[in-house]
Amino acid sequence: xxxxxxxxxxxxxxxxxxxxxxxxxxxxxxxxxxxxxxxxxxxxxxxxxxxxxxxxxxxxxxxxxxxxxxxxxxxxxxxxxxxxxxxxxxxxxxxxxxxxxxxxxxxxxxxxxxxxxxxxxxxxxxxxxxxxxxxxxxxxxxxxxxxxxxxxxxxxxxxxxxxxxxxxxxxxx
Ligand code: GDP
Ligand code: MG
Numbered sequence: 001x002x003x004x005x006x007x008x009x010x011x012x013x014x015x016x017x018x019x020x021x022x023x024x025x026x027x028x029x030x031x032x033x034x035x036x037x038x039x040x041x042x043x044x045x046x047x048x049x050x051x052x053x054x055x056x057x058x059x060x061x062x063x064x065x066x067x068x069x070x071x072x073x074x075x076x077x078x079x080x081x082x083x084x085x086x087x088x089x090x091x092x093x094x095x096x097x098x099x100x101x102x103x104x105x106x107x108x109x110x111x112x113x114x115x116x117x118x119x120x121x122x123x124x125x126x127x128x129x130x131x132x133x134x135x136x137x138x139x140x141x142x143x144x145x146x147x148x149x150x151x152x153x154x155x156x157x158x159x160x161x162x163x164x165x166x167x168x169x170x171x172x173x
């Protein structure tokens with residue numbers, strides 16, 4: 001039997017970015033409204049979660065978001081490449097307290113242009129906005145890079161929840 005959820009439009013969103021930028025935490029924040037603090041458990045290969053109840057994102061609730069969480073490490077790249085073509089939207093993250101994670105965004109975009117669908121929707125997120133004292137990437141730098149590639153940009157915090165729902169809402173829309 002089909003359930004109401006089976007009839008919904010399924011949107012596949014993929015989370016990308018260097019290891020430890022906060023992809024898994026952003027997803028857990030969005031899915032469960034909680035923060036995975038403390039120990040850092042690296043994602044192995046690929047993991048996914050579904051949020052069916054998106055009624056707060058779209059009224060009436062008309063879609064489910066299937067979110068693929070990837071591992072940022074080089075050794076898993078060949079695994080995650082296979083999933084790019086199924087993704088309709090990509091959230092590309094860096095950590096505002098980690099300059100290399102920001103500098104690597106261009107390389108991520110090159111990879112995206114090689115492997116993803118041509119009409120994929122991309123959004124750039126500068127995560128850990130709660131860590132103002134340790135910030136090394138200015139908000140304007142994120143905005144400038146996003147503008148250069150013509151993609152929307154936001155700063156998020158999986159810890160406080162700032163802009164996490166908004167980012168998923170924007171990309172789903
Ligand atoms: P991933 O490898 O990109 O999936 O990164 P994780 O989600 O596993 O997070 C890596 C580390 O950063 C963990 O120790 C998290 O607790 C921490 N973290 C993730 N997001 C945030 C955030 O928004 N603020 C702060 N302060 N820490 C975060
Ligand atoms: Mg992870």
